[in-house]
Amino acid sequence: MTLRLPDVRDLLPRRDDYDLRPRTMWADLVAGLTVGVVALPLALAFGVSSGVGPAAGLVTAVIAGVVAAVLGGSRFQVSGPTGAMAVVLAPIVAQHGLASVALVTVLGGVVVLVAGLLRLGRVVTFIPWPVVEGFTLGIAAIIFLQQVPATVGVDGAVGGNTLVTAVRSVGEAAARPGAAAWALAVVALVAALMLALPRLSAAVPASLVAVVVATVLAEATGAPLDRIGALPDSLPVPTLPTASASALGDLAGAALAVAALAAIESLLSARVAASMAPEGSVYQPDRELVGQGMASVASGLFGGMPATGAIARTAVNVRSGARTRLAAVVHGLVILGVIYLATGPVSRIPLTALAGVLMVTAFRMVGAGTVRAVLGSTRADAVTFVVTAVVTVAFDLIQAVQIGLVVAAFFALRHVARASSVHREPLPGPAEPGDERIALFRLDGSMFFGASERVLTEVTDASVRGDVAVVVLRLSQVGMVDATGARALAELVGALEREGITVLVKGVQGRHLRLLTMVGVLDRLRHERHQFDTLDDAVEHARSHVRRAAEGRDVPQLDGRR
Structure with missing residues (x-):
């Protein structure tokens, strides 16, 4: 070598x-x-x-x-x-x-x-x-x-x-x-x-x-x-300073x-x-x-x-x-x-x-x-x-x-934090019975230490206070995630699941997947198949979950999903 x-x-x-x-x-x-x-x-x-x-x-x-x-x-x-x-x-x-x-x-x-x-x-x-x-x-x-002393004719310190x-x-x-x-x-x-x-x-x-x-x-x-006083009439000889x-x-x-x-x-x-x-x-x-x-x-x-x-x-x-x-x-x-x-x-x-x-x-x-x-x-x-x-x-x-x-x-982080937001969106397509029990949230901006706590609180409050059975988190618009933001998402998923609310995740970007996996976001989902690539699939599964819950039956495993 x-x-x-x-x-x-x-x-x-x-x-x-x-x-x-x-x-x-x-x-x-x-x-x-x-x-x-x-x-x-x-x-x-x-x-x-x-x-x-x-x-x-x-x-x-x-x-x-x-x-x-x-x-x-x-x-x-x-x-x-x-x-x-x-x-x-x-x-x-x-x-x-x-x-x-x-x-x-x-x-x-x-x-x-x-x-x-x-x-x-x-x-x-x-x-x-x-x-x-x-x-x-x-x-x-x-x-x-610094020039004021000389300007008034006195010696400055x-x-x-x-x-x-x-x-x-x-x-x-x-x-x-x-x-x-x-x-x-x-x-x-x-x-x-x-x-x-x-x-x-x-x-x-x-x-x-x-x-x-x-x-x-x-x-x-x-x-x-x-006056300036005497000046050298040549360059001094170079010497090493004492160290x-x-x-x-x-x-x-x-x-x-x-x-x-x-x-x-x-x-x-x-x-x-x-x-x-x-x-x-x-x-x-x-x-x-x-x-x-x-x-x-x-x-x-x-x-x-x-x-x-x-x-x-x-x-x-x-x-x-x-x-x-x-x-x-x-x-x-x-x-x-x-x-x-x-x-x-x-x-x-x-x-x-x-x-x-x-x-x-x-x-x-x-x-x-x-x-x-x-x-x-x-x-x-x-x-x-x-x-x-x-x-x-x-x-x-x-x-x-x-x-x-x-x-x-500080001001830059505050601006980024304010630009990071969570929006509850209507479900796509014609309304169906039980849609009121499904909460679809779109997370925008950055999930980092300056914004994660606010996002966590907004989603939790909106979900727990209502008669919500399924929460769908759209993460495709999240531009940046740090360890604090990923940890907040893991805590959000865990808190909702403990309340009996099923969490579905849609649109996890490839660059965020490793971090979200390391901090346990995906492990806290009720099932490993509760992660989706398209919104239509996620909403369809959420509606299926609500329909079966309304019939008083457990949601069976279908193709590995619950």
């Missing part, structure tokens, strides 16, 4: 990932340059907001951006530090310290890599749209609230509850009106430029221009604002949270990119997980933070005319050039300028039209959306997704 390894060829890079024709390469170079310019201030900002530092944001954009582009499953995905990951990482840094980031990043990357090898990429399709949008809205709110920290920061700013005024002015300037410049020209990198203008003005006026048994135990939960978010956000971003591509595109979800896992591992080795696919930067990449994954590689190289050539000017950027960039980014993460669409769809979807968003802001991102899924599942 030989051990066969799984085929992973579809998870590896291929020659056709790239198109080396000059026209295509030029389009990719232009798109990559555009995305790199847009990504630079975001990489710095997300590094700062996560508590890891701007240098880690730059390293992540370079290393993870290139690795994910080469190994990932999307032609257009641009990866790097994101707001959602910064939100998850901030409390980890606050609780376990800055030294824990490298190990968490590598462990999270390994989990995502294994998920890809196990072919779990399609799992994201089971996340309902209201949960995704509620999650995104909650992240946007957290990103915005990294890792604390963002809403509480934001409120406290506003109170503290009242005692320092001078610093608050400078900070608010810079944030307002950056926001105004980011909102106004795209109206003048879509080709202008608004966030970069806004940061440059704010920095020049801050330097010219000598504004008392905190003791106690550290692995302490950080296992954090690594799983990071991995879950990285997988969900990356797959959603890749799906959005595929839908945005002008000529249509497909993505490979399992390969995308492998690429993102390797990207986070590489980022952790170089001192970066966990990476995910970035929806905003990916959208810019597609709209800028990218053709292949070469554009995402160029984006990483552009930021690498900044590290080697321009860390001096970058170090003078005011932190409040980055706060302004993130505030505008948070506003753009969820469109008003999307919110209206979700809230106006169904009450169940609206509740799921609101609950997911509130839990995201108030508690924890991963818990928010879990609770959102539970809420969505």
Whole structure:
């Protein structure tokens, strides 16, 4: 017996990932340059907001951006530090310290890599749209609230509850009106430029221009604002993070949270990119997980933070005319050039300028039209959306997704349960004497744990209260049966038979036969031949049974039936 390894060829890079024709390469170079310019201030900002530092944001954009582009499953995905990951990482840094980031990043990357090898990429399709949008809205709110301290010129508590920290920061700013005024002015300037410049020209990198203008003005006026500070002028040497048994135990939960978010956000971003591509595109979800896992591992080795696919930067990449994954590689190289050539000017950027960039980014993460669409769809979807968003802001991102899924599942099961019903039908053909003693029930929908008790009660009450001698159960319209539903049917048959009511079953589907047999539904029938394929046969046997009972005689066995 030989051990066969799984085929992973579809998870590896291929020659056709790239198109080396000059026209295509030029389009990719232009798109990559555009995305790199847009990504630079975001990489710095997300590094700062996560508590890891701007240098880690730059390293992540370079290393993870290139690795994910080469190994990932999307032609257009641009990866790097994101707001959602910064939100998850901030409390980890606050609780376990800055030294824990490298190990968490590598462990999270390994989990995502294994998920890809196990072919779990399609799992994201089971996340309902209201949960995704509620999650995104909650992240946007957290990103915005995280910037409030910098906006009013005070230091916020990294890792604390963002809403509480934001409120406290506003109170503290009242005692320092001078610093608050400078900070608010810079944030307002950056926001105004980011909102106004795209109206003048879509080709202008608004966030970069806004940061440059704010920095020049801050330097010219000598504004008392905190700056980014010293940055490395080269990439650090890769090193393995220290991994003791106690550290692995302490950080296992954090690594799983990071991995879950990285997988969900990356797959959603890749799906959005595929839908945005002008000529249509497909993505490979399992390969995308492998690429993102390797990207986070590489980022952790170089001192970066966990990476995910970035929806905003990916959208810019597609709209800028990218053709292949070469554009995402160029984006990483552009930021690498900044590290080697321009860390001096970058170090003078005011932190409040980055706060302004993130505030505008948070506003753009969820469109008003999307919110209206979700809230106006169904009450169940609206509740799921609101609950997911509130839990995201108030508690924890991963818990928010879990609770959102539970809420969505509850409403879905309730809908299926309500669609499952039982109807008493008239007997087919001309009425005959004794038909009033025959009850014909049609079961529709699904017999599962959410509906079985109600169906059981309705049939039992209608049968026992009347002068019913025979009950015919039509099961041909039952779409799904689980163990609970099958057990309820067995109890129904047993209860009616104990009341002296003969039960006939019609239309058991082949796919349900094994389960119904295993739980004893058919064994509880008075006779093994009380199972029928056609309604006419079942009703004829029921009438025969009633006629003989009216004559005061036992029903003899005819062809094995009673």
